[in-house]
Amino acid sequence: MTSSKDFWQAAALVKDLKRRPARVEFGGEPVVLFKSASGISALADRCPHRLMELSKGKVVRGEIECPYHGWRFDGGGRCTAIPGHMGDVPGYRIPGLKTFVKDGVVFLSKGDPAGEPYLHPMEGRKTVVRLVRSSTNSTLIDAAENILDATHTHFTHKGLLRGLSSKRHRVRVDITGGPGWVEAVYTGEDRQHGLISRLLEAGRVRTVGRYRFPGVAELEYWGENGLALATTFHLRQAADGLVEGIGCLIGPNEGLLDRVKSWMFQPMFRIALEQDRRVLKSSLENAARFPDARPLIGPLDYLRRDIEAIEKGELPGAAQSPRTAYIEL
Numbered sequence: 001m002t003s004s005k006d007f008w009q010a011a012a013l014v015k016d017l018k019r020r021p022a023r024v025e026f027g028g029e030p031v032v033l034f035k036s037a038s039g040i041s042a043l044a045d046r047c048p049h050r051l052m053e054l055s056k057g058k059v060v061r062g063e064i065e066c067p068y069h070g071w072r073f074d075g076g077g078r079c080t081a082i083p084g085h086m087g088d089v090p091g092y093r094i095p096g097l098k099t100f101v102k103d104g105v106v107f108l109s110k111g112d113p114a115g116e117p118y119l120h121p122m123e124g125r126k127t128v129v130r131l132v133r134s135s136t137n138s139t140l141i142d143a144a145e146n147i148l149d150a151t152h153t154h155f156t157h158k159g160l161l162r163g164l165s166s167k168r169h170r171v172r173v174d175i176t177g178g179p180g181w182v183e184a185v186y187t188g189e190d191r192q193h194g195l196i197s198r199l200l201e202a203g204r205v206r207t208v209g210r211y212r213f214p215g216v217a218e219l220e221y222w223g224e225n226g227l228a229l230a231t232t233f234h235l236r237q238a239a240d241g242l243v244e245g246i247g248c249l250i251g252p253n254e255g256l257l258d259r260v261k262s263w264m265f266q267p268m269f270r271i272a273l274e275q276d277r278r279v280l281k282s283s284l285e286n287a288a289r290f291p292d293a294r295p296l297i298g299p300l301d302y303l304r305r306d307i308e309a310i311e312k313g314e315l316p317g318a319a320q321s322p323r324t325a326y327i328e329l
């Protein structure tokens with residue numbers, strides 16, 4: 001398992017693909033997404049004629065039309081029209097990617113993925129799901145680690161995810177893993193005092209932070225009655241120094257209150273994302289000023305090495321030797 005080729009990766013939101021095509025960076029190349037007759041289609045974003053960007057064209061009756069000479073292509077990438085040409089259209093084709101739409105999220109794959117894409121941990125239950133798209137100047141590993149890192153919340157998100165007081169509580173952390181994943185389970189955490197926790201939680205029993213190959217970082221907040229709230233981020237290194245992400249904010253949907261809570265949570269979720277974007281961008285830019293400096297892996301950076309191993313296609317250390325640590329959070 002060294003390549004993400006045979007995995008589904010979240011690339012766009014259906015709601016962003018109305019009438020116009022969209023360009024996304026995927027696997028190091030631009031891809032055009034558009035609503036074709038067969039659903040949402042993904043093709044290499046280059047007209048075979050003069051390599052024009054097809055995403056600058058338009059969608060006509062489920063086909064994409066190049067803005068330069070008007071050649072058209074169907075959802076499978078087959079050339080269907082060459083305006084002005086009399087006779088049969090030669091069998092020109094643009095390579096395409098596999099697509100799968102799940103709950104408003106467009107997943108792509110360059111290979112042959114087995115089964116459906118994974119979206120979030122509450123699939124199959126009655127849930128309220130809010131989707132956000134974000135891009136961050138960072139690396140995949142830094143962005144994933146940031147989402148799963150409990151120790152930045154006191155500072156980066158002071159008042160929002162954590163209280164304003166500096167009182168900390170001793171928490172147990174169990175780190176386990178397997179092929180392609182690692183997780184940290186935090187127990188003994190007293191109820192957190194940030195605004196979000198106040199709004200959403202009754203007693204919290206445990207928090208789980210998990211990373212899954214190739215770019216899923218998720219947090220789960222477990223209460224006495226099971227999984228109370230989760231956030232799942234689907235991350236991709238879209239270009240050098242740029243991470244594209246699709247975040248799902250998921251809660252149970254047992255009534256109006258749940259819907260109201262999720263509606264109230266969304267703007268705060270966006271604020272937290274913005275706070276993270278700022279620190280990630282700043283540290284990436286500053287790192288470029290010190291090209292010889294390497295980031296230090298501190299005693300509380302529980303998942304960093306494991307995430308790096310997973311991204312290299314190796315078994316994370318936590319799979320062979322699960323560990324337990326204590327931290328003041």
Ligand code: FES
Nearest residue numbers: 047049050066069
């Ligand atoms: S470049 Fe696309 S039709 Fe000519």
Ligand SMILES: [Fe+2]
Nearest residue numbers: 146147156276
């Ligand atoms: Fe954060």
